[in-house]
Amino acid sequence: xxxxxxxxxxxxxxxxxxxxxxxxxxxxxxxxxxxxxxxxxxxxxxxxxxxxxxxxxxxxxxxxxxxxxxxxxxxxxxxx
Numbered sequence: 001x002x003x004x005x006x007x008x009x010x011x012x013x014x015x016x017x018x019x020x021x022x023x024x025x026x027x028x029x030x031x032x033x034x035x036x037x038x039x040x041x042x043x044x045x046x047x048x049x050x051x052x053x054x055x056x057x058x059x060x061x062x063x064x065x066x067x068x069x070x071x072x073x074x075x076x077x078x079x080x
Contacts, residue, residue, distance in 0.1 A: 033040050 032038055035041070
């Protein structure tokens with residue numbers, strides 16, 4: 001009987017560890033998307049920068065970033 005109890009505890013511990021890992025993973029994903037420096041915040045900032053200065057030459061699209069739509073603000077004097 002003692003072995004059955006131990007195997008039941010091991011199963012419960014494994015389920016608890018799996019559940020905790022899943023919760024932690026979901027929390028990291030939500031933080032990455034919605035946090036202060038998350039992806040959605042960065043996209044929002046990009047749209048604001050484009051709206052405030054639509055013809056600003058410092059707002060450029062670089063290399064392969066046209067595919068992902070990312071916009072970077074650079075120093076025009078350094079870029080030449």
